[in-house]
Amino acid sequence: MDSTEAKEHHGAEHDAGHGHDHHDPGFMRKYIFSTDHKIIGIQYGLTSLLFMLAGFFLIAVMRWSIAFPGEPLPVIGSLLNTFMAGMTSPVLDPETNELIGYAISNDLYNSFGAMHGTIMVFLAVVPLAFAAFGNYVVPLQIGAIDMAFPRLNMASYHLFLLGGLVMLGSFFIPGGPAQAGWTSYSPLATSIPTDGQLYWLIAMVIIITSSLLGAVNFIATIIQLRAPGMTWMRLPFFCWAQFVTAFLLLLAFPPLEVGALLQLMDRVAGTSFYLPTGLAISSMQDVSGGGSPLLYQHLFWFLGHPEVYVLILPAMGVVSEIIANNTRKPIWGYKSLVYSTLVLGFLSFIVWAHHMYLTGMGTKISTFFQTTTMIISIPSVIILTCLFISLWGGSIRFNTPMLFALAFLPMFGIGGLTGLPLGFNYSDIHLHDTYYVIGHFHYVVAPGTIFALIAGIYFWYPKLTGRYMSEFWGKVHFWCSFVFMNLTFQPMFAQGMAGMERRMADGGAGYSVANNPDAIGALADQFLKLNVNITFAAYALGLSQIPFIINLFYSISKGRSVESDNPWQSTTLEWQTPTPPPHGNFTTPPKVFAGPYEYSVPGAAQDYNPQNQKS
Amino acid sequence: MSGHGPEEIKKAMKIYLMVFGILIVGTIFTVLASYIHFDNFALTVGLALLIATVKASFVALYFMHLIEERQSIYLVLGFTTFFFAGLMILTLWASGDKPLYSVMP
Amino acid sequence: MEVPYTVKNRPDTGLYNAKIGIWLFLASEVMLFGALFSSYILLRVTAQEGEWPTELLNVPIGTVNTLVLILSSVTVVMAWASLKLNNFKKFKFYQGLTVICAMIFVMIKSYEYRDKFTHHDVILTNGMRVDGHLVEETSEYIVLSHPLEYPAEKGIGYRPTALHEAEEEANAHGGGHHHTEDRKIMLSDIEKRTNWGPWANTYFAIYFTLTGLHALHVIGGALVMAYFWGPGSRMWKKNPEQFTNRIEVSGLFWHFVDLVWIFLFPILYLL
Ligand code: HEM
Numbered sequence: 003m004d005s006t007e008a009k010e011h012h013g014a015e016h017d018a019g020h021g022h023d024h025h026d027p028g029f030m031r032k033y034i035f036s037t038d039h040k041i042i043g044i045q046y047g048l049t050s051l052l053f054m055l056a057g058f059f060l061i062a063v064m065r066w067s068i069a070f071p072g073e074p075l076p077v078i079g080s081l082l083n084t085f086m087a088g089m090t091s092p093v094l095d096p097e098t099n100e101l102i103g104y105a106i107s108n109d110l111y112n113s114f115g116a117m118h119g120t121i122m123v124f125l126a127v128v129p130l131a132f133a134a135f136g137n138y139v140v141p142l143q144i145g146a147i148d149m150a151f152p153r154l155n156m157a158s159y160h161l162f163l164l165g166g167l168v169m170l171g172s173f174f175i176p177g178g179p180a181q182a183g184w185t186s187y188s189p190l191a192t193s194i195p196t197d198g199q200l201y202w203l204i205a206m207v208i209i210i211t212s213s214l215l216g217a218v219n220f221i222a223t224i225i226q227l228r229a230p231g232m233t234w235m236r237l238p239f240f241c242w243a244q245f246v247t248a249f250l251l252l253l254a255f256p257p258l259e260v261g262a263l264l265q266l267m268d269r270v271a272g273t274s275f276y277l278p279t280g281l282a283i284s285s286m287q288d289v290s291g292g293g294s295p296l297l298y299q300h301l302f303w304f305l306g307h308p309e310v311y312v313l314i315l316p317a318m319g320v321v322s323e324i325i326a327n328n329t330r331k332p333i334w335g336y337k338s339l340v341y342s343t344l345v346l347g348f349l350s351f352i353v354w355a356h357h358m359y360l361t362g363m364g365t366k367i368s369t370f371f372q373t374t375t376m377i378i379s380i381p382s383v384i385i386l387t388c389l390f391i392s393l394w395g396g397s398i399r400f401n402t403p404m405l406f407a408l409a410f411l412p413m414f415g416i417g418g419l420t421g422l423p424l425g426f427n428y429s430d431i432h433l434h435d436t437y438y439v440i441g442h443f444h445y446v447v448a449p450g451t452i453f454a455l456i457a458g459i460y461f462w463y464p465k466l467t468g469r470y471m472s473e474f475w476g477k478v479h480f481w482c483s484f485v486f487m488n489l490t491f492q493p494m495f496a497q498g499m500a501g502m503e504r505r506m507a508d509g510g511a512g513y514s515v516a517n518n519p520d521a522i523g524a525l526a527d528q529f530l531k532l533n534v535n536i537t538f539a540a541y542a543l544g545l546s547q548i549p550f551i552i553n554l555f556y557s558i559s560k561g562r563s564v565e566s567d568n569p570w571q572s573t574t575l576e577w578q579t580p581t582p583p584p585h586g587n588f589t590t591p592p593k594v595f596a597g598p599y600e601y602s603v604p605g606a607a608q609d610y611n612p613q614n615q616k617s
Numbered sequence: 618m619s620g621h622g623p624e625e626i627k628k629a630m631k632i633y634l635m636v637f638g639i640l641i642v643g644t645i646f647t648v649l650a651s652y653i654h655f656d657n658f659a660l661t662v663g664l665a666l667l668i669a670t671v672k673a674s675f676v677a678l679y680f681m682h683l684i685e686e687r688q689s690i691y692l693v694l695g696f697t698t699f700f701f702a703g704l705m706i707l708t709l710w711a712s713g714d715k716p717l718y719s720v721m722p
Numbered sequence: 723m724e725v726p727y728t729v730k731n732r733p734d735t736g737l738y739n740a741k742i743g744i745w746l747f748l749a750s751e752v753m754l755f756g757a758l759f760s761s762y763i764l765l766r767v768t769a770q771e772g773e774w775p776t777e778l779l780n781v782p783i784g785t786v787n788t789l790v791l792i793l794s795s796v797t798v799v800m801a802w803a804s805l806k807l808n809n810f811k812k813f814k815f816y817q818g819l820t821v822i823c824a825m826i827f828v829m830i831k832s833y834e835y836r837d838k839f840t841h842h843d844v845i846l847t848n849g850m851r852v853d854g855h856l857v858e859e860t861s862e863y864i865v866l867s868h869p870l871e872y873p874a875e876k877g878i879g880y881r882p883t884a885l886h887e888a889e890e891e892a893n894a895h896g897g898g899h900h901h902t903e904d905r906k907i908m909l910s911d912i913e914k915r916t917n918w919g920p921w922a923n924t925y926f927a928i929y930f931t932l933t934g935l936h937a938l939h940v941i942g943g944a945l946v947m948a949y950f951w952g953p954g955s956r957m958w959k960k961n962p963e964q965f966t967n968r969i970e971v972s973g974l975f976w977h978f979v980d981l982v983w984i985f986l987f988p989i990l991y992l993l
């Protein structure tokens with residue numbers, strides 16, 4: 003971008019140092035300490051994909067233990083034993099007493115479970131959905147040259163990385179990582195002797211700080227740096243979704259930060275914020291007492307519930323961009339989408355105690371939370387309905403991004419609808435802490451959010467690299483993922499309704515009819531057997547990602563080149579830039595004249611009208 | 618917050634000093650009020666928090682220029698107040714509302 | 723390439739970037755301290771008899787510290803106004819004063835912390851509790867000054883108003899007798915002993931957490947303001963407008979720190 007132009011446009015004083023931008027900044031400045039929002043977006047993207055792989059690896063090991071409790075881990079058993087010395091359990095041949103391999107111990111199962119949840123939520127999906135996509139796409143879509151605070155942006159990423167490394171570091175300490183689930187409820191979390199919990203808390207404080215800085219940056223960017231003419235109602239829905247998400251992070255994360263800080267105090271300063279009077283645990287002598295375990299749950303779920311909207315809103319944003327583009331029609335009910343998102347944001351702060359029905363709440367307060375929970379499902383249904391209706395009468399292009407975006411709709415639908423029984427306390431009493439819950443929220447985040455994010459990767463890839471990802475392998479990836487995703491999570495509903503609890507290293511075998519022939523309510527064999535099916539489906543799901551990973555890297559240099567800067571014939575501003583966008587993004591500062599989804603405008607020469615062109 | 622001419626700034630400086638005086642008086646009042654032992658604990662708390670809120674409002678309105686600030690900032694603070702109130706009230710309510718046949722204290 | 727509106731206001735929002743940035747940050751800070759305040763309230767209303775001592779903190783010292791912080795809030799806004807009036811010297815004066823106030827505040831606070839950390843609470847084998855300042859410690863006994871004695875089940879830091887008034891009366895009559903005498907306690911008579919740190923009970927826990935987090939904010943703010951007073955002020959020559967904005971933004975943070983204290987003072991010291 004020409005600097006004189008920038009001067010005219012922004013009218014800001016430039017100091018003398020200006021103009022040095024054109025020197026080659028060197029590898030470190032360009033890729034590690036970059037302040038360019040696009041590089042930072044890519045950094046976030048690659049890091050969070052790696053974390054997602056790690057999270058998947060953990061669950062793959064756990065699934066083995068669930069399906070085949072006590073049997074030695076194939077392939078990686080001895081490797082695991084080398085790295086996590088003392089936490090695996092050696093398996094001996096019953097007859098010869100020879101060592102035949104290693105299984106994971108129950109403690110290690112707990113560690114892996116806690117880390118799977120934590121890594122997937124805080125280090126994989128949120129950074130990918132919010133930070134990676136947000137960073138890359140939002141400034142482009144609003145027509146800005148960068149984020150409002152580029153250096154703060156860099157700091158956010160570095161803090162995120164640091165937090166992630168501290169979290170991973172806990173795998174290598176004696177005692178292993180945290181074991182109290184991704185929720186880290188006290189007093190359990192405080193009393194487990196491993197220092198992994200300490201790492202967890204410190205890492206969480208760092209990650210939260212990073213998210214807070216990121217949230218400030220996004221909101222300031224969207225408020226301040228919209229291009230001339232980009233009014234609020236011309237903002238692409240993706241930006242709206244990110245905007246509301248940023249607010250959720252900004253206001254919901256601090257209470258969790260407090261929750262973590264107080265637990266940190268309980269661990270290191272001997273306080274009793276969460277430790278009640280008379281607590282008797284052998285590993286914790288001499289606590290002063292007087293604390294409240296429920297306080298932690300309140301602070302945790304005050305974040306926890308908005309967090310699920312942090313996971314889902316950016317995904318909805320991505321999906322609506324792709325649907326509008328590939329149906330060649332305006333999104334149906336743009337305003338309803340925007341207002342529903344705002345309402346969703348508001349309400350998500352006053353439903354949190356639906357996660358706490360079993361803590362002995364009174365009837366009045368639980369009525370309140372049931373009511374708000376039911377109300378909040380309305381805007382979600384409106385959003386989904388708008389997206390469904392948008393398909394009506396469109397001439398749909400079934401390319402890979404669109405397939406994933408389309409699959410998002412029913413998958414998120416299943417996830418959302420199965421949530422309703424969890425929102426009523428009388429049905430939740432039965433379903434709480436069972437595999438039904440696991441099935442429910444995985445439908446929301448895995449075939450829901452992750453499908454949407456994968457769709458986003460296929461969709462924006464040509465802008466990043468100037469090349470398409472392979473359509474053929476994309477479709478292979480899609481169909482395999484779609485089938486195995488459902489085979490993985492669908493049976494969990496049945497298991498949960500049959501009463502199979504979550505967080506059990508033996509997958510419920512201890513409660514089976516076989517082991518408890520006289521017990522009422524023991525787990526019937528047919529549900530237990532599903533564990534094996536699920537495990538193999540999960541492995542197949544993992545294998546289905548291999549074409550994607552290869553495609554992702556192979557296509558950078560070998561993919562089919564794009565024909566133009568706007569290969570999908572899209573209206574929004576990110577496509578009205580050179581490919582890939584240079585530092586500063588636009589060749590001429592964009593002005594906006596039109597709404598975000600002017601597809602198939604009657605009487606127009608072509609079937610789309612970019613936002614920066616007068617119609 | 619544009620157009621701060623020297624005249625306005627000088628006027629504002631006088632206001633700052635006045636607010637300073639109010640804050641000192643407020644502090645003294647809070648301390649004095651705490652030495653009066655009302656029988657009603659709620660009254661004691663209410664009074665102390667009322668004075669604190671008044672003082673805080675003066676700081677926010679004048680020192681932080683909220684009184685002449687832009688709508689977008691009011692909006693942000695409005696949200697925050699709403700969520701803050703939700704956090705306070707609902708947690709308290711939850712801790713007070715016990716099941717009918719509770720064994721808990 | 724420069725990000726627009728770092729210095730000038732954007733016409734339609736009427737704000738420059740850092741202004742909206744700091745307010746958003748403060749919004750998250752409101753939720754941070756808000757969550758701590760709710761924790762305080764929840765812990766306090768669910769506390770059992772004897773678990774929540776009151777009147778343990780030194781009100782005059784707290785009052786002085788409140789006034790120091792209020793003063794610093796005035797000086798910081800005056801510093802900004804001086805820049806608006808193009809008076810750099812006055813700015814230096816006020817900004818310097820602010821940093822000094824911050825240092826005084828931290829010093830007073832650490833004195834108070836020390837006071838609590840050296841205050842010991844002892845449960846005797848005979849079921850009584852004594853608390854006082856540790857003045858001597860050997861392998862056989864400890865000596866507490868200004869000791870108070872009461873039944874152990876009254877809870878840590880028991881200070882009934884009556885006891886207080888009796889003490890005052892005694893002081894008015896030429897000094898209370900047994901209160902001011904040091905008390906020597908044999909270790910063999912002690913069942914349990916702790917000092918008034920955050921581990922002593924939930925009240926101290928929340929007291930130290932709230933004030934500690936607040937003190938961290940004070941220190942952070944003071945560092946930033948000292949920087950703008952010193953090396954950072956060179957920007958005034960190059961870009962006075964941006965420098966004035968920076969002072970305004972750091973000032974907004976500082977006022978917030980003051981504002982938090984305005985609530986902390988009554989809830990911790992007075993109620
Ligand atoms: C795609 C492959 C995935 C599979 C096969 C999978 C499977 C599972 C299973 C079986 C559990 C229950 C473990 C137990 O209760 O012992 C679990 C827990 C969990 N998963 Fe996943 N998951 C996947 C992806 C994700 C993603 C993408 C997220 C989040 C965004 C996620 C978040 C969680 C959380 C929060 C828990 C609860 C951990 C706890 O009990 O504390 N998972 N997962």
Ligand SMILES: [Cu+2]
Nearest residue numbers: 306307354357
């Ligand atoms: Cu929820």
